[in-house]
Amino acid sequence: MTATLTISSKNYSSWSLRGWLLCRLAGLEFEEDRTPASDPATRAELLLLSPSFLVPALEHDGIKVWDTLAIAEYLNETFPQAGLLPGDRKARAHCRSICGEMHSGFVNLRSSLPMNLKARHPDFKVWAGAQGDIDRVKTIWRDCLQTYGGPYLFGTRLTVADAMYAPVCARFHTYDVKLDAACADYAARILALPQMVEWTEAAGNEPEEVQELEVEF
Incomplete structure (x- = not known):
């Protein structure tokens, strides 16, 4: 049975990237189903009004699971060999613990450094509120490594x-952190x-369906 992963924009959606990466790391073969940029849930996610609990969503073996951490737990149970x-x-x-922290926290980082794989902002000035989130991410990484x-x-x-932290790596690259x-x-x-x-190459080829996002961020 073919699995289906519903995602939104590859350029802007950090949650879609997380769900997609998890499926790939688990070794799951799946088809992608893209939600249109005009979809209200997609808009809410991309405008940082919601972490989007409905996208990404995975359908596999007659089961539908959404929310990134729920997808992670499901894949871990279903494909334990993937580790x-x-x-x-x-x-x-x-x-x-650190996955839960990323899932529910870092609000200032999200709003100050929105996901945009096509963009580059050399010498980007990070406002003080976001710097604390950046410092916390670096502490987590150093501790784990x-x-x-x-x-x-x-x-x-x-x-x-x-x-879970891969989109942060992309954000740090985009904003020259x-x-x-x-x-x-x-x-x-x-x-x-x-x-x-x-994923990044696919994001680069994505149509500019959400041109007003830069202003609304």
Whole structure:
């Protein structure tokens, strides 16, 4: 049975990227179903009015699951061999904690540095409210890389945590956020993943369906 992942804009939607990456990391074969930019739920997500609990949405084996963390847990149960969550109970709890923090927090970072893979803003001035979120992300990355030895947040295998923080790597690149060596290397490593390169190229070819978003942000 073919699975279907419903997503919105590849250029603007960080949540769609997370869900898509999780499916790819799990090894799931799926078809993409794009919601139109005019859809109210899509608009709410892209204008940062909602983290969009309906997009991405995965349909697989007669089951529909939405919300990025719910998709992550479903994929981990269905494809345990993919190792989306660490095997060690302590590391698994740590992974779930930082994923939950990304899922529900970092509001200032989201609003100040909206997802836009096509854009580049050299020497972007980050306002003080967002800097605290950026510093917290860097602390999480450094702690994980030091604790588990890299090259990814929980060691040698990509996990849910890397998928959850991948859009932040893209945001930091778009807005020229200054990073220490360890964090810069990690962000570059994530952006160089074949899956990220594929997504970014597709975003670059995406029609400008939401031209007014730059103003509304």
